[in-house]
Amino acid sequence: MKGLGVAAVAAICAALTACTNNPYPDADETEKVRYRALPAPLKTLDPAVSYTSLEHKITANVYETLLEYHYLKRPYTLMPALAEAVPEPRTLSDGRVAYTFRLRPGMRFQDDPAFALGEAGRTTREILASDIAFELSRIADPDVASPVFATFAKIDGFRAFSEQLKQRRESDPDFAAQRIDRQYAAIGGISGVRTPSAHELEIILSERYPQILYWFAMPFTTPVPWEAIAYYDGQEGRDFFKDHPISVGPFQIAEYRRRSLIVLTRNPNWYGALHPQWRAPGTVYPSEGEAEDVERGRLDADLVGKPLPFLDRIEFRLEKETIPAFNKFIQGYYDASGIIQESFDKVVLEGGLSPDMAKRGMLLEKSVDPTISYIGFNMRDPVVGAVAGERGRKLRQAMSSVIDVEEYTRIFNNGRGVAAQSPLPPGIYGYDPEYRNPFRVTDVERAKSLLAEAGYPGGVDPATGKPLHLSFDLGDTSARGRVRYLYFVNAWNQLGIDVEIVATNYNKFREKMREGAYQVFMWGWIADYPDPENFLFLLWGPMAREGGGVNSANFDDPRYNALFLEMKDMPNGPARAERIRAMRSILERERPWIELTHSENFALYHGWMKNVKPAGLSLPAAKYEDIDQVLRAELRSEWNRPVVWPAYALAAIALAIAVPGVVTFFRERQ
Amino acid sequence: MFAYIVRRSAYGAVVVMGVLAILFALFFLYASPQEIALRAVGEKAPQEVIDQWIENHGYNRPLDELLVDHYRRMLTFDFGRSDADDTPIIDRLREGAGPSLSLTLPLFVLGLVLGIGLSLFVAYFRGTYIDTAGVVLAVLGMSVSVLLYIIGGQFLIGKLLRWFPISGFDPSPDLILRFLALPILIATAEGLGGSLRFYRTVFIEETSRDYVRTARAKGCGDGRIMARHVLRNAMIPILTRVVVAIPFLFTGSLLLESFFGIPGLGSLMVDAIQGNDFATLRVMVFIGSLLFIFAQIATDVSYTLVDPRVRLE
Numbered sequence: 001m002k003g004l005g006v007a008a009v010a011a012i013c014a015a016l017t018a019c020t021n022n023p024y025p026d027a028d029e030t031e032k033v034r035y036r037a038l039p040a041p042l043k044t045l046d047p048a049v050s051y052t053s054l055e056h057k058i059t060a061n062v063y064e065t066l067l068e069y070h071y072l073k074r075p076y077t078l079m080p081a082l083a084e085a086v087p088e089p090r091t092l093s094d095g096r097v098a099y100t101f102r103l104r105p106g107m108r109f110q111d112d113p114a115f116a117l118g119e120a121g122r123t124t125r126e127i128l129a130s131d132i133a134f135e136l137s138r139i140a141d142p143d144v145a146s147p148v149f150a151t152f153a154k155i156d157g158f159r160a161f162s163e164q165l166k167q168r169r170e171s172d173p174d175f176a177a178q179r180i181d182r183q184y185a186a187i188g189g190i191s192g193v194r195t196p197s198a199h200e201l202e203i204i205l206s207e208r209y210p211q212i213l214y215w216f217a218m219p220f221t222t223p224v225p226w227e228a229i230a231y232y233d234g235q236e237g238r239d240f241f242k243d244h245p246i247s248v249g250p251f252q253i254a255e256y257r258r259r260s261l262i263v264l265t266r267n268p269n270w271y272g273a274l275h276p277q278w279r280a281p282g283t284v285y286p287s288e289g290e291a292e293d294v295e296r297g298r299l300d301a302d303l304v305g306k307p308l309p310f311l312d313r314i315e316f317r318l319e320k321e322t323i324p325a326f327n328k329f330i331q332g333y334y335d336a337s338g339i340i341q342e343s344f345d346k347v348v349l350e351g352g353l354s355p356d357m358a359k360r361g362m363l364l365e366k367s368v369d370p371t372i373s374y375i376g377f378n379m380r381d382p383v384v385g386a387v388a389g390e391r392g393r394k395l396r397q398a399m400s401s402v403i404d405v406e407e408y409t410r411i412f413n414n415g416r417g418v419a420a421q422s423p424l425p426p427g428i429y430g431y432d433p434e435y436r437n438p439f440r441v442t443d444v445e446r447a448k449s450l451l452a453e454a455g456y457p458g459g460v461d462p463a464t465g466k467p468l469h470l471s472f473d474l475g476d477t478s479a480r481g482r483v484r485y486l487y488f489v490n491a492w493n494q495l496g497i498d499v500e501i502v503a504t505n506y507n508k509f510r511e512k513m514r515e516g517a518y519q520v521f522m523w524g525w526i527a528d529y530p531d532p533e534n535f536l537f538l539l540w541g542p543m544a545r546e547g548g549g550v551n552s553a554n555f556d557d558p559r560y561n562a563l564f565l566e567m568k569d570m571p572n573g574p575a576r577a578e579r580i581r582a583m584r585s586i587l588e589r590e591r592p593w594i595e596l597t598h599s600e601n602f603a604l605y606h607g608w609m610k611n612v613k614p615a616g617l618s619l620p621a622a623k624y625e626d627i628d629q630v631l632r633a634e635l636r637s638e639w640n641r642p643v644v645w646p647a648y649a650l651a652a653i654a655l656a657i658a659v660p661g662v663v664t665f666f667r668e669r670q
Numbered sequence: 671m672f673a674y675i676v677r678r679s680a681y682g683a684v685v686v687m688g689v690l691a692i693l694f695a696l697f698f699l700y701a702s703p704q705e706i707a708l709r710a711v712g713e714k715a716p717q718e719v720i721d722q723w724i725e726n727h728g729y730n731r732p733l734d735e736l737l738v739d740h741y742r743r744m745l746t747f748d749f750g751r752s753d754a755d756d757t758p759i760i761d762r763l764r765e766g767a768g769p770s771l772s773l774t775l776p777l778f779v780l781g782l783v784l785g786i787g788l789s790l791f792v793a794y795f796r797g798t799y800i801d802t803a804g805v806v807l808a809v810l811g812m813s814v815s816v817l818l819y820i821i822g823g824q825f826l827i828g829k830l831l832r833w834f835p836i837s838g839f840d841p842s843p844d845l846i847l848r849f850l851a852l853p854i855l856i857a858t859a860e861g862l863g864g865s866l867r868f869y870r871t872v873f874i875e876e877t878s879r880d881y882v883r884t885a886r887a888k889g890c891g892d893g894r895i896m897a898r899h900v901l902r903n904a905m906i907p908i909l910t911r912v913v914v915a916i917p918f919l920f921t922g923s924l925l926l927e928s929f930f931g932i933p934g935l936g937s938l939m940v941d942a943i944q945g946n947d948f949a950t951l952r953v954m955v956f957i958g959s960l961l962f963i964f965a966q967i968a969t970d971v972s973y974t975l976v977d978p979r980v981r982l983e
Contacts, residue, residue, distance in 0.1 A: 020833075023837075052712065259938070664798075
């Protein structure tokens with residue numbers, strides 16, 4: 001019995017000595033593995049449907065596209081990837097616009113059993129223009145319900161294809177049971193998507209839309225083999241296609257446990273790996289960048305021209321809670337992290353890294369996201385809108401002049417965020433760092449006099465003799481959100497205006513917006529692509545929310561509308577800049593929005609991460625990143641030695657308390 | 671007993687039908703398909719895509735058709751697909767049951783063994799400072815929020831002492847224990863206070879009974895009295911507490927799984943709530959009600975196994 005007790009104690013001691021907080025197999029320490037945390041499980045990896053930045057972390061590395069963004073250049077610049085060149089638009093005789101992409105010959109899909117559907121025993125095949133045409137057909141397919149349907153509806157015949165497909169499926173069950181590629185072929189495909197040869201893809205747009213090229217740098221337009229859709233149908237133990245991408249990018253999915261782990265490994269069939277002699281722009285480390293890139297060592301001679309990717313593997317692990325994820329980053333088990341609110345003051349000091357973090361060799365990289373958050377006015381409202389004429393304009397100007405967004409950012413976001421002066425964020429063509437919007441300078445006295453000019457002296461509505469009452473509609477009912485919104489309400493209270501917060505759930509809020517039943521509201525926008533058109537269209541008249549568009553303020557200024565139409569098709573240059581300035585000054589005066597912030601991202605990287613360049617836009621950066629795994633293993637081991645003495649101390653205390661009691665008890669009983 | 675089980679099952683069936691009716695009212699009448707679709711297709715999707723999604727998922731059918739379909743699917747265990755990602759819900763349940771059980775089963779056994787063992791110990795030393803210390807620590811333990819246990823445990827044991835990974839899960843045999851050690855340790859410590867108080871009360875009540883005095887007078891050893899006589903006679907209240915918990919081992923723990931990144935059914939439930947995945951939520955609530963009814967019947971049946979005086983009629 002005594003021997004058993006000794007053995008148990010020895011086993012506990014041995015277990016304590018062997019215990020470790022390392023969440024990875026020890027073998028990982030010698031490999032170039034990048035560890036990343038995923039805050040939520042991914043819904044889909046289907047490129048026609050996936051539309052979140054979270055999913056893009058995977059899809060961007062797996063689905064190569066015809067074009068891609070240059071890794072280092074800013075403003076963001078497109079360069080060819082699967083295509084040989086960035087195509088120029090051709091205006092056809094009937095006014096339609098055509099783009100012709102030439103695919104590099106000899107590129108292949110990742111090896112996959114699905115290809116045996118096309119030919120027995122085949123495990124891969126060449127990537128063809130028809131694979132991109134097939135993917136565009138999927139976006140048009142009503143069964144897929146792609147969120148970008150409306151954008152691609154600018155392609156000639158896109159909507160007609162979709163409608164015909166739906167009708168045929170409803171009227172002919174035999175047709176609906178056919179293989180998917182045969183259904184598309186039977187309809188005749190999309191008339192504005194042609195494949196003149198195996199490696200040529202022609203897109204014909206029914207209207208001018210130069211921004212279409214940006215969409216060919218997003219996974220929506222990646223080549224998808226019909227075999228993948230036909231094979232991965234969830235039947236007989238096969239995966240669904242949304243969980244089983246067939247890679248054309250630098251990495252392929254080696255393991256996909258949706259709710260815990262996703263592992264990407266190098267794709268040996270990637271065109272960069274198959275044809276290194278091409279030295280295609282997206283397959284070697286870039287030689288050009290910005291001055292800051294030189295300073296940060298991102299253009300060092302030993303890097304430039306090196307074949308990509310540098311990493312062997314990327315592991316994404318599900319970490320729903322931010323605190324454990326951040327603590328694991330501090331321990332060195334994740335290579336990069338955002339900064340959680342709870343630890344911000346410990347990590348960042350006066351805008352830079354705190355000495356503690358700097359001592360650990362960390363890097364702090366800041367980037368401004370292509371976003372805008374704003375308070376909007378419903379321009380169709382009789383009090384705050386355009387209908388109220390000069391009175392409404394002065395009221396909006398007054399309300400805009402009391403919102404101190406810098407203080408708001410400091411209180412609620414640890415100072416993260418750039419005060420917005422116009423809809424355009426930094427990094428987007430037309431953004432002017434020198435520009436100061438006169439109605440975004442906090443000046444309460446001026447706001448009061450503007451309000452008096454508007455006919456509301458001291459905020460009092462002469463019609464009622466009471467403070468002017470406005471409703472502030474929000475799609476967030478949380479207590480945390482309410483504190484934020486009260487900040488704005490309190491600012492307007494300084495003018496004597498009575499603003500009531502009307503918070504509903506997000507869906508009800510959207511309903512109200514659709515129905516036009518609101519006065520003042522708060523919303524935001526994340527750009528799809530880095531072009532001013534993607535921000536300025538938010539205030540274009542025909543995009544009014546009541547018509548189903550995204551212009552929530554229902555702003556409809558004829559001069560602005562005309563300038564927008566001119567600007568949207570122009571290449572970047574002085575003429576475009578001039579129109580953007582003119583549009584900006586209309587917004588400055590009319591104030592359909594009170595511009596708040598462009599969100600700012602603070603990212604922390606451990607010292608062993610190399611070549612990282614934060615981008616506000618979600619870019620496929622993994623192929624450019626590198627890791628010093630030897631340094632990582634050393635530091636991890638140094639930072640994570642277990643402290644076991646408290647376990648022994650606790651056991652000793654427990655024994656010290658219990659043993660005398662037990663001894664006394666038995667002695668007294670005897 | 672068979673008649674009793676049949677009768678209880680029939681009552682249970684009525685309850686299940688009622689639960690299904692409430693679920694229908696909550697998820698089809700109160701929640702709008704627009705809301706579900708918006709979360710599934712994303713904020714930027716235009717109305718026509720949202721309408722298409724609603725049509726593809728059959729939410730635009732007449733209510734009577736939806737009601738019949740709802741009952742048919744649930745009662746035949748044909749759960750359909752998740753609203754969030756279109757995956758068959760039965761696959762999600764299969765994937766989640768393993769990780770949930772790998773956490774809850776050892777936690778249940780350890781909690782039970784430690785809870786009963788320590789309670790017997792403090793009950794034996796009733797009236798001494800060991801008993802007082804046990805009760806005070808138990809009350810203290812019960813007064814602390816489970817969230818504090820989790821966050822504090824992760825901070826102290828995972829971050830400061832570095833004994834185990836702060837969070838994560840890997841089912842491979844060489845890593846699984848490393849990941850489960852901390853949540854099991856924390857949850858056992860969290861549950862111990864309540865168990866100790868409950869079982870101690872039960873055991874103390876038993877130790878004051880006549881048969882204990884008689885056994886002691888006959889020269890029966892203390893260990894034997896506690897382990898064989900007291901424990902056996904205290905089985906009814908113990909089973910009431912324990913058997914009812916067994917079916918819920920499958921459904922996992924919402925908080926533990928979320929904080930430790932364990933991809934079990936508790937975490938699936940949290941994901942479904944956060945993602946407006948009403949199809950999955952309906953199934954989880956339905957399964958919960960089935961398990962509850964099963965647990966009630968199983969508890970009654972278990973009484974007959976430990977106490978021959980109990981007859982189910």
